[in-house]
Amino acid sequence: MSNPQADPKKGAAVTAADHSFVFHSWSAQGQIKPLPVAGSSGSRFWDYEGKTYLDFSSQLVFTNIGHQHPKVVKAIQDQAATLTALAPQHSNDARNEAAQRIVELAGGHFKKVFFTNGGADAVENAIRMARLHTNKHKVFSTYRSYHGNTGSSINATGDPRRFPNEYSYGHVHFWGPYLYRSAFLSTTEEEECERALAHLEQMIIFEGPNTVGAILLESVGGTAGVLVPPKGYLEGVRALCDKYKIMWIADEVMSGFGRTGKWFAYQNSAAIPDLITFAKGVTSGYVPLGGVVISEAISNTFNDRAFPGGLTYSGHPLACATAVATIDVMKEEKMLENATMIGEKVFAPGLVELAKKHKVIGDVRGGGVFWGIDIVTSRTTRNPMAAYGGTSPEMNELVAACKAAGLMPFNNFNRIHLCPPCNISVEDAKLGLEMFDKALESVAKYYKE
Template identity: 60%
Template sequence: MTGTTNTTTTSLNARTTALDRAHVFHSWSAQAAVKPLVIAGGLGCRVWDHDGRTYLDFSSQLVNVNIGHQHPKVVKAITDQAALLTTISPATANLARGEAARRIVARAPEGFNRVFFTNGGADAIENAIRLARLHTGRDKILSTYRSYHGNTGAAIVATGDWRRVPNEYARGHVHFFGPFLYRSEFWATTPEQECERALQHLEHVIVGEGSASIAAVLLETIPGTAGVMLPPPGYLPGVRELCDRYGIMLILDEVMCGFGRTGRWFAFEGYGVVPDLITFAKGVNSGYVPTGGVLISDPIAADFDETVFPGGLTYSGHPLAMASIVGALDAMSAEGIVQNAARIGRDVLGPALAALQAKHAIIGEVRGEGVFWALDLVADPVTRQPVGAAVMARIKAELLGRGLLPFLIDNRIHVVPPCVVTNEEVAEGIAIIDEVLALDLLA
């Protein structure tokens, strides 16, 4: 931690906390227990509070600040657009919107030429589901139990984790188990077995639910919040084949794993599969202005050439958001930021995490690619019993106390720095994690 403390800045920290506790209602929280970290500013891979306490951001906030904090080209694109036109109806044509769509389409597979812009990832999922249902004339959506797709009506019910249960108001959702060899549901011992058995399980669910009733299979290309679980070789092409066989659309959720996070523009580029619909948000502009969208394959888009699409959002294609996309994607291309994420994962972060695993028995498994990794922490490496909440709370406090801003979920440390992270910053972050995991955490 760096920086100095004075009366003025201390009062700003205190005022920020007081205002937050008095008036802000926090998501996914019991309000009386919330103790938010104050953040006043940021640059690159670091953030700080009003007291000057600095943290190395190994969370990318919510795994979205791919380009780093306060990138000058993205900030300039937003301020230039603000000086020209701050907002306009989505029914109009706007140059920033068209340029943003062109840049996104240019990175998509062949056969994707249209983008429907949304306000974020959750409503991108909502509209992808809507498009699949309208295109097929079917209702059911299949998604995995280990997943997170957002906190709106259909998106939260498509989600597989506990947050779905108090929010099950949307219709037509069915869940199945996706592949995860480390905690296999299929008694598999090899990636090949896990893939084969997971695909067989999915086909059984499709047949059991009635294939003619299923509009889409919705998958995160790499489930992120659920644990950065890379699909085994052949799984996603196998899902594609099942979808084709039964006339089902394949929606790939790239909200968290897209736009550089895996060292590729889209994560699915590494898995030999092309979906029918692609959702995105977060990484497309690093969250500088709320935005998201659906990349629509040409056959689905053609349905609405003469038929009205029954959906819309007041802020769809908002000029400030569109300008931020243009600024972010241009900077990422010009500065080789996606390539940096790939190099860091391959040559620096991946090997460093493997070395940590060899050193600390508490790390049951290391999973990931690019700047998208998870450390699965276990109380017993043989039984793979996850560590408990008290251990994770101590780990979080120890990491923060040493100046590292972590992303912790359940029994995992997600190691997800911005795509612009340097070798030196990786070494700094890994040294802090190493120091904390060396503590007697299981005592």
């Protein structure tokens, strides 16, 4: 890692220019103070004050191979020197290689890849494919989900960011499994699975099976809290889709490419979807890329029928070369195996110990390098430290304490998510938990029995 050199003057200039010219997402522009970042390497990045942060957010859960991996940076440079850009109607070897690798990782009945610029437009096009393939218009998705910020993807989203953006049609929300805050009064994972599936089937029946074209599910709910489906749930969804001739779209934008220790999180089950959406980790965010992995049956629908969609940068050679290099280094350096080991040997036992020590931890769930922690003011009532859809001074204090300790977490509402790169070392994983331990002490005073 390069030794960060403090340059406060440049940092102030970056902040001033950002405030003057940059319009930030999901924010009231006058109420935010973005951190000016000077550089990054591996599992860390640093600001212009010379302060280094251990990146347990992977930015927005996408730097799966860490920052500035030299082999991937070199692949980007090499592709830029050969063929930087190409219109999507032409073909090139970088796009072909990326598509072939991704299809092979998905396995099963998958045939082709439609490339997009990111996750939202991947979801958008997957929904379009499912509707055209089935000739059915309704799309089911869960409350407590996030699928992107374009027309259909934001309407499919199940969190409050949907509310001011509801212009698309045919979207129906249902309750997915979440035992800690069960919508079904369940007391065990088995009950939660059974009742969630029964609820979903009733929703399908009452909405009309002949109108439902797709069920869109994050294989592990990401922004909603790292919601790991109970054993048997995805298999049950697959059975319902088969029964009612519905396409299952697995949203792997956040959970894919090693985050759970598998190439795709649905591979932790025995079920196989009809369409897979991906982005983020496929290039570790180094160059924007997303896409849809398409089953042979759906691909065949468009053999003699034009698919009514496309993007100027679909299959961009610079992005595709980055994907190829990212997949290759993940294999060569056994990053999936490392993510699995970190989850099993560091995070799982470490977070259990932290929960014993800190009563504000209400629930811990996750796997690999993908963990969510519910922060509560009471374990008895499970009252969240910040209300659903909002934040609180108490949660802000916890996040500030993490940053002060040198830890950058991913936070949302009353939750802290710990999502470091897949190749994080055991030492850094343990160090991050130590920093989190210290930060939790700052909010102990808000706990009520």
